[in-house]
Amino acid sequence: MYKTLCSVVVGVVLAGSLGCAWISRQSAPSAGTGPVGATVTIENGAVTPKTVSIHPGQLVTFVNKDAKEHQMFSNPHPVHTDCRPMNAVGKLTPGQSRNTALFQDVKNCGFHDHGDHDNAALQGTISVAN
């Protein structure tokens, strides 16, 4: 259908190729560039995986499959200022899940459970890279 449309556009307008390029870009499916870059699961008192990799413009989903509440925030404790998109997760009751905000800066973002901030099993890193 788009091919037919493009032929018409090329026949009528000298700049038809530009129009066709625009149309194919609009109709192309997104290929692995959706907003959800990774998922971190909290289960049996630990985060899995400990490190996830995403691209700028993506977010991470945190899922609490543990039996207790967890409060997931950016490092460093207690100010949580390194990677503010991380702080959108916050408190997760058992069974709850929430997304971070979109990460834009290329950097490594450490996170921890604010209620158990020295527990290495509840610490991890979101690697944001192009």
Ligand SMILES: [Cu+2]
């Ligand atoms: Cu904290």
